[in-house]
Amino acid sequence: MKPIDLNNLFPKRKIDFDENELFDVAVIGGGVVGCAVFREFCLNGAKTVLVEKENDILEGASKGNSALLHTGFDAPVGTLEHQCVQRGYAEYLKIREKLNLPISKTSALVVAWNDEQLEKFDGILEKGFTNGVKDLEIIDRDTLLKREPNLSKDAKGAIWVKGESVIDAWSAPLAYLKEGVAHGGKLAFSCKITDGEFESDHWKLNTSRIDIKAKIVINAAGLYGDEVENIHKKDSFKIIPRKGQFLVYDKSAYDLVNAIILPVPTKRTKGVVITKTAFGNILVGPTAEDQKSKTDSSTVEETLKDLQKKAIKMVPKLKYHDITATFAGLRPASDETYYRVNIDKEKKWITLGGIRSTGLTASLGIAKYIFEELGEKYEKKEPDDISISVPNISQFTKRDFEKEGYGKIVCHCELVTDREIKNALKGECGAGTLGGLKRRTRAAMGRCQGFNCLPNIAELCEKESEI
């Protein structure tokens, strides 16, 4: 019988350029920020390469977050973070229809559970207005409980943040990647940066597979941003991974909350959120634990049980629902609370360090900001109407299983067809890891966690991958 290695179903992705290529821009890191930056430079005509140490995008912090599009109402006032969040929010709304990216405008409720938290409301409102977020409103306990009948009666009141929304955190960066590639962008996966140096007018990056030359380097390496930064300048910031553990409740719990339930934030973290997800589940989390390791994303039973208790305290009926999945994301937090962004115009090295908590929303804003700040001019390719879109896998619009012509449903829990899985394996931007395949389709992410479908999915990966 033939063995199958579920952690190595894909070959290393092809690289279709050689070491002589001189790129305008090399983006290090295939997380949501790296993908957004890659897209921005490609769309503007720069010869760009995305360099990623894993075999697919989103293998770091970008794979495990709450998938919320933030208005920036609670961002630190007057910071670059705030500016990028607001710009990223607006940009997402502008481009999402063309790219077929989903959104659910659930709005959010910052809920106070005691008088001390209630007293913070005026301050939160003021901060929101200062931050340019006008559609905020304090609602009283009666109104709150009418809107959220399943919230614990301990709730005292809430601030309604009308613009906060739920999106699909994985389809967005995939769309950015695809658009970049469609405009000539190149990909260098399974390329871990080992060293680099500045050679008079360009950078030479040594990686585990191929050397890459680029006039501008953008460090969007997330958890490894501090290590990559040493190539440019030693010890400029330190990444202190902050683990966030999550619970994903069964779809049966979906109607228990309507808006995103936010806690009153503290300095360290946005706090434990209860939200609907784009895939029809309820998400609870994240926690916040600082740690040394950049790779340890293990979950801890005690922490998960504690998180479960917290969730049930806020929404008591959750105790009647099963937990479908658990995961831990590692935030690439730095030793300061603000974004560690630096633009070295002389050496053409851009640092995007310590982007955590708001990276998903801010990514498109960060991309625009650094492109403008750099001020480089490129020749935009004509025609500019290459139509790129990603398949919808969210609950918000029609899904593939509702359209005829597929062969069979492979993942029954999430109703994922063989057609979707094959498409997700096709092309340059196809999946490069089993996790990547799951994120593109929702396959094996359901309540049975692969009990029915894992072997078939694994075999499809082996047979149909085109990378």
Place this chain on the structure above:
Amino acid sequence: MINEIDIAIIGGGTSGLACAIELARLGCKNIVVFEREEECGGAPRHCGHRGFGIAEFKQFLTGGEYAKKLYGKALNNNITIKTLHSAYKLEKDNLLYFSTPSGIVKYKAKKIVFATGVRETPRSSRLIGGIRSHNIITTGALQRFLYLNKRVPFINATVIGSEDVSFSALFSLKRHDITPKGIIENKSDIQTYSLLAPIGKYILKTDIYTKAKDLFINGKDKNVTNITFNQNEKNKKIECEGVICSGGFVPESFVLRKYFESFNFHNDSPHITQNFQTKEKDIFLVGNAIRGALSSFSCYYEAKKCANAVFDSLKNDKPLDLVNIEVDENIDWYYPSMIDINTPYDVLTNLKLKDSGSYRIKILLDGKVMLVKNGSFKSHQKIKIPKLNIDLKSGNEIYVMLKRVDG
């Protein structure tokens, strides 16, 4: 366009097929079995061991052979079988929605039987700490790899759980030269009393660790390297590359969960009467989907009973007059959870406890003790509570009280 049929059976496994076959024998026409996979047969398809069909066919078959035989018998009885039909929604007036390769199709049936089976509880639902890895799988996935896809996912593995299926996993490993590294059980005793346990321990030489707490799966780069746990205050470690989360069967009842407001949270399935009827007289539940895995043999005979109840309901179509049964929180599952007093019953309820021990079980009718059952019960045992010797009336409330009498 809505297709109208007499009987819709959702699920073409043992229960669904057996129910259809019996209904056909009773004279029903226009029966359609809907199966979401490419072929019928259900869980037995990926069970490689023999022992199926002893009572039903007087043969000693593998699961795969048994599934084929049942499927053949259904076809011989002119039962329509629609494969690649995934039921995903039920609406008022018995309206069913299916996703099929030819698009969405709708069916309206006079009676609907859900025989949707079970799934195992995966790692994440058990809140087991540690790394995430694709080498942490359920027995179902393991057996599909080995028997259907013919692939070997790892060279050794630890099994979590000690139910019948856990030993099934052990046998599957051994047959395919995958070294079993141990069986880890959270509770204080092995969760099965068949001969499988001593065979596993002494013949297959696999250590069984009971009272194992605080499991943690360690690994590097998504590869599992070992599993640690705590047994009687001692830290233990088992080196392994694969982890099999076995058992903890949960009914596949999502469509019905969305449909019914009230749900039996002990079982994780809708409330049913002694006649397998849910709170809606036209919707029935049968097989493992009621309460978790029974043997194929038990499902087959239960499905026949259900078919007779469906047939009666078609002929007489009486409304339901329900007396609800509520139970102590330490009861794992129980069925029926309601008695329809318009039809006879001979067993009040069957139940299974969460923990082994000595108990006093009291049955209360409107607060008054009607029956007491004392005994020493194992947590994997099905306990029968007999019919009460007083006629039930509309509005009665039954409560099953549990009191542990040992230390």
